[in-house]
Amino acid sequence: MTTPQIGKIHVTMTVNGTQVDGLVEPRLLLVHFIRENLQLTGTHIGCETSHCGACTVDLDGMSVKSCTVFAVQVDGANIMTIEGMANADGTLSALQEGFRMMHGLQCGFCTPGMIMRAHRLLKENPNPNEEEIRFGISGNLCRCTGYQNIVKAIQYAAAKLNGTEFKEAAE
Amino acid sequence: MNDITLTREEREAKLEGLGCRRKRVEDIRFTQGKGNYVDDLKLPGMLHGDFVRSPYAHARIKSINKDAALKVPGVLAVLTAEDLKGVNLAWMPTLAGDVQMVLADGKVLFQGQEVAFVVATDRYAADDGVVAVDVEYEALPVLIDPFKALEPDAPVLREDIKDKMDGAHGPRRHPNHIFEWTVGDKELTDAAFSKAEVAIKELISYQRVHPSPLETCQCVCSFDKIKGELTIWGTFQAPHVIRTVVALIAKLPEQKIHVISPDIGGGFGNKVGAYPGYICAAVASIVTGKPVKWVEDRIENLTATSFARDYHMTAEIAATKEGKVTALRVHVLADHGAFDACADPSKWPAGFFNIVTGSYDFPTAYVSVDGIYTNKAPGGVAYRCSFRVTEAAYCIERAMDILAQKLGMDPAELRMKNFIKPEQFPYHSALGWEYDSGDYQTALNKALETVKYEDLRKEQAAKREAFRRGETREIMGVGVCFFTEIVGAGPSKNCDILGIAMFDSCEIRLHPTGAGIARMGTKSQGQGHETTYAQIIASEIGIPAEDITVEEGNTDTAPYGLGTYGSRSTPVAGAAIATAARKIKAKAQMIAAYRLEVHEDDLEWDVDGFRVKGLPEKFMSMKDICWAAYNSVPPGMEPGLEAVSYYDPPNMTYPFGAYVCVMDIDVDTGVYKVRRFYALDDCGTRINPMIIEGQVHGGLTEAFAIAMGQEIRYDETGNVLTGSFMDFFLPTAMETPHWETDYTVTPSPHHPIGAKGVGESPNVGGVPAFSNAVNDAFSFLGSTHIQMPHDFWRNWQAAKRLGVTG
CATH class of the missing domain: 1.10.150.120 ([2Fe-2S]-binding domain)
Known part of the structure; x- marks a missing residue:
């Protein structure tokens, strides 16, 4: 049994004020896109079942658990992660x-x-x-x-x- | 040079030493998402490993077919036990003297057991590969109920040792028997029971639970073929021990193994042991020549890597009619799962369970523990407690309440009557420990006064009358617990892991400008060592805590240590810090004497430097001494200012505390409300009260989870019913009670700064406090003991059984 190859999809989104894009498998979770493609490792994975909330990010004005969202679902979205929380001058918010x-x-x-x-x-x-x-x-x-x-x-x-x-x- | 503009108090405050509510150093990176956890590591060419796991609790493996998996895009290798046999790693030794399969060798013994390890280019491809591995099983009879393990016709689980009737801890009397461990005077104890005026006997079970830190167990292994060196980044509470284990079982030279524990997302005992994932990732890296990452998911964590408790304790107390205890007898049936993978010191198969006499002066006691195998995950880790201490505390604190009930005596009064008295310390317990210090009466009195205990009992009596009259459906419980822990393992005379004495270590180097670094053998998982260790140094040698970097977790740079668990960091490593700092201070005194041109006996220590006695203007600060250490030391002295200490503690430490829980339970729904929880802890000298209180809050929350809902539950065929956070209870902010903390201070007489350790006290004391509250609520209805966890359903069941609800 092998998994059929699925074409990759181009996604674009704004993360912490910067526009980013990527070519991703449809099954790629948003949390993996953030952590591995964007190397923003402050967003964590604690349970993969959306119970623990360690992967919470701000998505278009909502708190969302990024372990249960696909990256392709948020094409065009505006996301903020912990790396975007400090004040503009670098001090703690x-x-x-x-x-x-x-x-x-x-x-x-x-x-x-x-x-x-x-x-x-x-x-x-x-x-x-x-x-x-x-x-x-x-x-x-x-x-x-x-x-x-x-x-x-x-x-x-x-x-x-x-x-x-x-x-x-x-x- | 002394900053004469500052008062003595201001100079002391500037140090942020002992007793200071110093804000944490770690938080700067953690609050910005800049922690450095294992899964954050990404190395060039890194591969990912994932396990094929057994769906059966007990089955023979007929065949494993990798062909389809190896055709999955991205999959590079599939390892099985047969492959590991080539490098003699199909089995590994456990810390408890048993052996454990790394990958299933011929059969599986618990659901979730590791069967094959798939290595692929990314974690998704590895998952695809896992699904494609075809394993044929033949189901075998399953043994789940520990009470049936030693029956003559019980299924034999461990065929590898079925004829080996001499185990790591003495004779075995059944193929499913691991050990029998006994302590105390059986004859004297039996005699005391035969003439007891009053006696109680109760089966008190402490259910199987799991530490489940928010970050699961994980590692990255990278083998450098050219140098023949293996680097392992992992979630290790004891990195040096892991290095030695790897050297011993992989037969690699120890200097060529580099173990690094970066930031760890909670441990609670889960990250002490060595798991198959570490071995497989290391082998996979050696085979492929590339770094391999293994990250377990939450279901794997709850199902396979370690569990805690599963102790079934039959407790008996003998006493006089007046309530003076005369003897304690306990038998424990200890369910260790499929392999004995307890992380206890080698000579202690039941940990320090013989602290079970608790805070009371038992003239005699006898304990026997039978360890057994079942078709459950292996382990028996110390989940936020020193080894089996929480089981012991739960046992005695429940049993004392049951005795009080039988005597018709108030449980607080019974405890007060039987306490070890302050003048009895150091106290030699009937089961062999030497308690270092304590003032139990003062602590319990303070707790009872604060919660207005007498008023609570009056209110309870009134509520019970109202309940009997049918005016309320709510019952009220007051849970009292007085616990004594034993932590800080431990003296080399009786504590080792793999033959290595359980000392711990600290190396301090001071730099010319008066700053420095301390490197440690322990490893924080959230306890805040970077903050508190520097405070000890600050008070000892007058260098501000903010000028000291604390570094842990790199086996190449840190001195050898046994790691962080069992509340041993402050009792053992904390002592090593003070000892190393005092060596530095002694040298600093010689340098200061030379520079101030006096005899060193003419100097006295003054906050942050040395002063010439009687000449207050002649002062040399530690900062200036640091500079001098690098350019003008006395003739014949080596330059530099550093020291290392390996501290072998003379004794354990014995923190204690008095907890009171007030709870109301609706008998028709089983719904409980924690009205009040008061926790008084005595951990000796307090290094950072803010961190102590934080530790107490966290430990109480874990105790609340355990007592009121947490359980790793199996069905009769060995399916894990609580494999995710949907079913395994972790309290949210909504159900977590408000915590009140308090303290007394009884320093440890043998510890250099008098500290005892605190991180685990609230878990040890919290569980019985909650359980006693529930049991106290139901006691007037004729119940003596209701098993944990006390969730709504079980409370309702209890009410039904007692005939007060339909």
Whole structure:
């Protein structure tokens, strides 16, 4: 039994503000296109079944798990990955800073997906309460932190982006 | 030169040493997606390997046909056991003294077992090749229930050793028997039970679970034919041990093997052992002359590489009517799966299960453990705990509650009554350990006061009355746990892996400008070593933590170490850091004395340098000493400022803690709500409280997962029913409770900085706290013990069994 050869398809998309293209098999997953063709390895693979969210990217204004999307499905799309999150001057964005200040990460493997999800969450709801944050990130698994400091990291970022003060410390 | 504008406190703060909530160094790269994990590595010409795995739990292999697979575009090779026999690698030794098939040799023994290894130009082609390999199986009778393993007519699983009745840990009494391990005084214990006023006996099972770090196990192997050198990048918690294992089994000179553990996406014990994927990728690289990457997927991870627990513990306690314990007796049926691939120190087939006397002063105790084979994945790893310590803690903490129930005594009061007292330390337990330090009463009192324990019991009593009157369908449980761990393996006198003593190491080099690098034998998987290790150095030798780079995971540059697991990094490597730093400090003192023109005894240490006693203006900072070390050392002294330490700990450390969980359960749905979880930990000296609290949050979340839902479950034919995150419970932010942390500090007397280790305490203590809460909730209905995991369905089943719901 051999697999029939399928022709490759040309895809073009904008990733982190740069237009990229590639000649891909129709079955190539977006996460592999990002990680292997574009060499943007910050987007991770943790389960291949869209449970863990380590592969979350921002796709045309939505949080999407890139392990269950084909690259050919997003032809023409606008994508942002963790590599596009820092401020233009290279400093950490409010969310990245929040994760560091609030100890919202340990092994760092879920962190890019978590930050990408939090980024979209704060666009949808700039001032979420704890319950809304917990619901908002429930598609992203973390095995290290127990989420408590991730919630604080997102609150920290929300406060910073809203120009208000966040007084709590990581715990 | 001393910066006279700064106060002493400001100089101390600048160091970011012990006790500082220092922000993590690692986060700069991790928050930007610039971590460097194994799967991020892409080498020129790199190939990908993938496994054909057995769909059967027990079957004979009639034939393997590779022809179709080899015709798949991109497929270059298909390895089977027959191919590996050519290089004598069809089987490999396990860390537990057993042997394990690398690829199925004649038969398969568990579902998901590795049968063939397909090597292709990319991961998709490798998958195509896997599908095209044709394997013919003949199904054999399957053994899943551990309680049937030793029956006379049980299927014989390990035909390779069926007549070898002398195992790695003594005699075997059945082909499916691995070992019997006993400890304690049986006669004295039996005698105590025969005259016991009160006794309890309960089968307490700790189900099979899996560490499942978010990053699976993976490696890249690259063999350089010209140099004859093999480089392996892998998710290894113990890179040096992997190098030695490879040298021993692949017969390669050890200096020609380079093992590199880059950033690791969580380990929790999953990444200690050696797996067939590593061997196959290495062989494939040697065969093809190209780098070969192997990355397991999540289903493979949950199905094949390691599991934890699967301990079935029959616990008995004898006591007086007043509640003073007089003896403990435990028998364990330990299900190790198809091969004994536990990652325990060599002499400890049941790990440190003999910590099962816990925090209590048992005059006598006896433990026997029978290890057995079943048609399940091999392993028995220490999932976020020191070896079998969480099983032991669960056993004793559940058993103490059951005893309290029988005596009609409050479980906290029973614990308080039987605690080892502060004046008894160092305490010699009935099962052979020497507990280093503890103040259990203070810790438990603080916990009980904080949660207002008496009020909780009053509320519970009222709720029970209301339940009986039919006014509520909710029952309330208060779970109390007081655990004592044993971590920091371990003293060379009783701990080794493959004959290598379980020391650990640190090499510190200080540069002329007062910066430096510390290289370690351990390997962080998220614990934040790059941050905390530098804090120890900062406090020891007065160089700011930010000026110290901590490097781990490269066996060419790091001193030999036994790696990170069993909470051994701080107890062992942390001690090596302090010891190496003190060697540097001693040399620095000689240099300072020479430069300040005084005798070295006339100097005293002052935060970040040496000061001449009585002459406060005569001071030489560590930074200046570093410079001097490279140009003006005393006559006869070698230049430079560096030291290496291999630390062989004199004893283990014994962290402890008091946890309280308050839970409400709806009997008609089984739905529970964790109302409160309070965790007090005593890990001795606290290096970075922020990181400690983070470790506790994470460990409690894993404990919550285990106690309340996690299980690797098999059906009777050996199918894994929980092979993805759809079925295997990992809590999300929604169901994870809020954690309250607290602490007391009882330093370890034998550790250079008094630290004990903390990463695993919350898993060890958390599981019994949750389970005790559930069991406490149901206890007034006549139940003594409900097995984990306590998910909604099982809670509802329990309520049904107890006749309180339809």
